[in-house]
Amino acid sequence: MSVLVSNLSKYYGDAKAVDDISFEVHSGEILGFLGPNGAGKTTTMRIITSYHSPSSGTIKVEGRDVLTESLEVRKLVGYLPEQNPLYLDMNVLEYLEYAAQLQGVTKTMIPQRMREMVGVCGLGDMKHKDIGQLSKGYRQRVGLAAAMIHDPRVLILDEPTSGLDPNQIVEIRSLIQDLGKQKTVVLSTHILPEVQATCDRVVIINRGKIVADGPIADLQRNLHGGEKIVLEIEVPDGQSFDMVSVQVKNIPAIATVSLIDERNGVKRFSVETTQAIDIRRDLFQLCVQKGWGLLELHREQTSLEDIFRQLTSNSAR
Amino acid sequence: MNLNNIKSILRKELRSFFNSPVAYIVIIVYLILLGWFFTSNLFVYNLATLRTVFEMTPFLLLFFAPAMTMRLISEEKKSGTLELLITKPITESEIITGKFLAAWTLYFFTLLPTLSYYITLTILGSLDTGSVIGGYLGLLLVGAVFLAVSVFGSSVTENQVVAFIISLFIVFILFMLDKVLFYLPTSVATILEYISIDYHFSNIARGVIDSRDIIYYASAVGLSLYFATAVLQKRRWA
Numbered sequence: 016m017s018v019l020v021s022n023l024s025k026y027y028g029d030a031k032a033v034d035d036i037s038f039e040v041h042s043g044e045i046l047g048f049l050g051p052n053g054a055g056k057t058t059t060m061r062i063i064t065s066y067h068s069p070s071s072g073t074i075k076v077e078g079r080d081v082l083t084e085s086l087e088v089r090k091l092v093g094y095l096p097e098q099n100p101l102y103l104d105m106n107v108l109e110y111l112e113y114a115a116q117l118q119g120v121t122k123t124m125i126p127q128r129m130r131e132m133v134g135v136c137g138l139g140d141m142k143h144k145d146i147g148q149l150s151k152g153y154r155q156r157v158g159l160a161a162a163m164i165h166d167p168r169v170l171i172l173d174e175p176t177s178g179l180d181p182n183q184i185v186e187i188r189s190l191i192q193d194l195g196k197q198k199t200v201v202l203s204t205h206i207l208p209e210v211q212a213t214c215d216r217v218v219i220i221n222r223g224k225i226v227a228d229g230p231i232a233d234l235q236r237n238l239h240g241g242e243k244i245v246l247e248i249e250v251p252d253g254q255s256f257d258m259v260s261v262q263v264k265n266i267p268a269i270a271t272v273s274l275i276d277e278r279n280g281v282k283r284f285s286v287e288t289t290q291a292i293d294i295r296r297d298l299f300q301l302c303v304q305k306g307w308g309l310l311e312l313h314r315e316q317t318s319l320e321d322i323f324r325q326l327t328s329n330s331a332r
Numbered sequence: 333m334n335l336n337n338i339k340s341i342l343r344k345e346l347r348s349f350f351n352s353p354v355a356y357i358v359i360i361v362y363l364i365l366l367g368w369f370f371t372s373n374l375f376v377y378n379l380a381t382l383r384t385v386f387e388m389t390p391f392l393l394l395f396f397a398p399a400m401t402m403r404l405i406s407e408e409k410k411s412g413t414l415e416l417l418i419t420k421p422i423t424e425s426e427i428i429t430g431k432f433l434a435a436w437t438l439y440f441f442t443l444l445p446t447l448s449y450y451i452t453l454t455i456l457g458s459l460d461t462g463s464v465i466g467g468y469l470g471l472l473l474v475g476a477v478f479l480a481v482s483v484f485g486s487s488v489t490e491n492q493v494v495a496f497i498i499s500l501f502i503v504f505i506l507f508m509l510d511k512v513l514f515y516l517p518t519s520v521a522t523i524l525e526y527i528s529i530d531y532h533f534s535n536i537a538r539g540v541i542d543s544r545d546i547i548y549y550a551s552a553v554g555l556s557l558y559f560a561t562a563v564l565q566k567r568r569w570a
Binding site: 064065066067068086090092094096101102103105109114118161 | 336337340341344347348351352411412413415416417418419420421422423567568569
């Protein structure tokens with residue numbers, strides 16, 4: 016277990032920023048940490064990286080406690096804070112050297128690590144420029160390079176792609192995916208396609224509480240408890256949708272049948288079940304029995320957007 | 333305390349002093365002001381003395397110390413780089429110590445050119461070398477206190493101007509304390525006298541190096557840096 020958060024709470028005065036959350040990150044995993052703004056993502060990451068201290072609960076990174084072995088934990092972790100703060104008056108190499116020194120990289124290793132990071136993050140042309148002159152995309156790479164300068168086992172990235180253009184986002188994302196092969200990565204974001212593109216697993220947090228934790232595919236399946244199937248059928252003239260709907264509802268465990276579209280006798284509608292059972296066979300049999308032309312039949316995947324919105328707005332009150 | 337960490341911070345801060353106009357402005361303005369006092373004494377009154385250097389420097393430092401240190405921590409707070417620093421395997425006291433030493437080093441380089449006055453005067457007349465050494469030692473110690481207090485001033489705010497004003501306010505009180513003693517009863521006066529910076533300085537500037545004065549300076553610096561460290565640590569529990 017690479018990062019183990021148990022019963023973590025954090026208060027700012029009376030306000031509860033993080034409320035008794037527990038989750039774990041396995042070694043070599045890319046974990047997406049999702050939530051609306053102000054949900055507690057940054058607070059949690061700041062506690063893992065020793066910037067804040069927990070009000071209660073414990074966090075262990077590679078088996079070391081963030082409170083009692085804080086310096087050890089900070090050596091193991093590479094951190095890219097939100098907004099990517101940098102010293103704008105330093106040039107790229109100076110800054111990487113400074114970061115390496117502070118991370119305790121041995122003197123003889125520093126030039127080699129700097130070369131490697133400049134290579135990995137594609138900073139070759141920019142290495143002698145002041146950070147203040149760089150574009151946002153390059154600054155983000157400098158931030159990432161500095162976060163990884165000591166070859167940390169755990170990388171904590173707080174909104175690593177915020178403020179980048181679509182091309183830069185793709186670049187940074189693929190960089191993170193490459194890194195994720197050898198490292199444990201915790202990545203916070205509120206950009207959902209990013210999670211789908213990069214993460215193995217997601218933890219969704221809302222108002223300081225964890226509302227979902229699991230691989231994306233599991234979340235999509237489990238959210239409703241039931242399944243959603245979309246059908247498109249051609250029925251003989253004169254049969255209305257209500258008549259079709261009554262027939263469909265005879266199948267056990269059907270919750271709702273709702274029309275999506277109707278054109279030239281072709282009816283497109285969705286069927287939701289109350290339990291996670293596969294009723295596609297029953298639907299097919301029904302069509303054969305009634306002589307309906309089955310044009311389409313597929314299981315609908317709940318998109319991550321739907322999951323996110325449902326989880327983070329349901330529990331809002 | 334990890335010396336390598338302190339050294340890294342010190343080197344970085346010195347580089348940013350000398351990469352920006354700050355260091356040059358401080359050194360040039362200080363030398364111009366001091367040079368005016370020094371030469372007017374030399375040519376108008378025909379006195380071969382470094383007394384003006386030793387008397388004027390603490391006064392100029394009232395403004396220079398807060399100006400040199402005002403951005404040291406407040407700027408890191410404002411730009412968010414403090415978060416980078418704090419989350420590195422380095423303690424708050426190492427950060428504060430490194431930054432203080434950087435400011436003190438810059439101050440040392442500011443004083444250095446005034447040695448040319450000493451050289452000029454030894455050529456022109458006879459100087460009491462003992463009191464000159466004492467005077468410079470005193471200046472370094474007074475500077476250390478002013479700078480340490482100003483580092484604390486910079487740690488409590490993210491606004492450079494506010495940091496400057498807070499630091500100026502504290503060092504001004506420390507500086508003025510022994511100048512208002514006539515108005516106070518003796519019992520209070522002796523305590524205030526001990527706290528005042530100038531009282532201890534005048535001892536050392538006469539060439540008398542007393543352990544009580546050294547202890548005063550060391551504890552004033554230590555206390556200021558301790559408070560600055562505490563301010564940074566408090567953030568973790570915010």
